[in-house]
Structures are given as structure tokens and as C-alpha cells.
Amino acid sequence: METASTDLTSEIHAERERLAGLLSDLTPEQWDAPSLCDGWRTREVVAHITMPFRTRPLGVMAGLVRAGFSFNRYADRDARSTARAMSEAELVDLLRRNIEHPWRPPGGGEAGALSHDVIHGLDVTEPLGLPSAPPERIALVLASGGPRQLKYFGVNLDGKRLIATDSDISVGEGPTVVKMTAKEILLVVTGRRPL
Known part of the structure; x- marks a missing residue:
């Protein structure tokens, strides 16, 4: 994006x-x-x-x-x-x-x-x-992140792909797909909420 x-x-x-x-x-x-x-x-x-x-x-x-x-x-x-x-x-x-x-x-x-x-x-x-x-604004934040940000926040998404249900964004790669809102994804990838 x-x-x-x-x-x-x-x-x-x-x-x-x-x-x-x-x-x-x-x-x-x-x-x-x-x-x-x-x-x-x-x-x-x-x-x-x-x-x-x-x-x-x-x-x-x-x-x-x-x-x-x-x-x-x-x-x-x-x-x-x-x-x-x-x-x-x-x-x-x-x-x-x-x-x-x-x-x-x-x-x-x-x-x-x-x-x-x-x-x-x-x-x-x-x-x-x-x-x-708004979800679209949160999606912009998620789109700007990457592995470095996940490491900074101490989050491990190995084997998981988080897909937003309210915007066109996903984070991570892997066979396990987890669907949630963009807000929930951002809370997870910044270590604010467990997956």
C-alpha cells in the first residue's frame, strides 16, 4: 500500500x-x-x-x-x-x-x-x-510497519497472517489466517494485546 x-x-x-x-x-x-x-x-x-x-x-x-x-x-x-x-x-x-x-x-x-x-x-x-x-488510517500505520517494528514491540507472528476485516491490509505471512479489525491487528503487533 x-x-x-x-x-x-x-x-x-x-x-x-x-x-x-x-x-x-x-x-x-x-x-x-x-x-x-x-x-x-x-x-x-x-x-x-x-x-x-x-x-x-x-x-x-x-x-x-x-x-x-x-x-x-x-x-x-x-x-x-x-x-x-x-x-x-x-x-x-x-x-x-x-x-x-x-x-x-x-x-x-x-x-x-x-x-x-x-x-x-x-x-x-x-x-x-x-x-x-478510522480503519483506513490505522491501515496506513500497519502498511508502514514491517519486521523491524514487530521486533521492537517483541511480537512474534511466525506462521500467522493477520487479515483486517474492515480495510485492505494484512500483516505477517503463514498458513494460519486470523481475521480481525485493523485496530485489533495494530493492538496485537504493537504488543498492546495478545493474539
Whole structure:
């Protein structure tokens, strides 16, 4: 599935706008609810989603040095400190003001930016029972992944092929076919849900 750069950019903007709209209606209890990211509540996930809009390359490097060059440790510290420092309204406002921000993760490009927003959006919407991104947008994220992403998330699909029932996408190869929604596939391949 090849996608033009303009299509990816418009999907990034649409996903950020969708998330800002959902987040603006959350109750204080929902902001403190556990997310799919181990140890993070909704507020830490949203703080992490906004990290690219708040940080500069030198700040990232300094944070990585302090975290012993562990990006996960650095991201965790950043999310927790930002969630303590910023109110819910400030986090939503930061996201809303950066809907069209041009951030692209190193080596990930536009597909990586869309993946970041969609996956972390699911980290919040799934436990809260809120709507997820549209299946076609999730399929774009799945199409940009590959064996490297499966390895990163520690997922083994040996012998299995996951086929979406709501979009034209499949992941993995093998004789065992498992049919599920695109959202369910993304939750599985990112280690959020067991197969």
C-alpha cells in the first residue's frame, strides 16, 4: 500500500484534530485512568504525544545523556514531569496548536509521525472506551510497519497472517489466517494485546 506524502500529512493533521477533540471532553477521572502504556495514565500518554512539540534536538540529547542513552527511560521521565507540570487544558491546547506541526521521527518520516499519534491515541481511547481512528488510517500505520517494528514491540507472528476485516491490509505471512479489525491487528503487533 503506497501512500502519497500529502495523504499522510492530511491523515496526521486529522488524527491530531480528532484526539484534541476527544481529549477536551475528558473528565478528571478519565485523565487519571490507566492507559495501555504500562505505568502511564491518560495524562502521561498525552504528555508523550506532545513531546515532539515541546522539545528541541539539544534538549533531547541532554535528556538522553541523563537517561543513560535509553530513549524509553528518557521518554518516561519527560512524560511524567510534563504531566505534573501542565494541566489537562494546557496539554490539549498544546496538541491543538500543533495539529499541523511538521515533526517527523528520525528515520520514520511522515508514516512514523502518523504511527506515533495513532498508536498512542489507542493507548488512551481503548481503556476509556472512546472511538479509535478510522480503519483506513490505522491501515496506513500497519502498511508502514514491517519486521523491524514487530521486533521492537517483541511480537512474534511466525506462521500467522493477520487479515483486517474492515480495510485492505494484512500483516505477517503463514498458513494460519486470523481475521480481525485493523485496530485489533495494530493492538496485537504493537504488543498492546495478545493474539
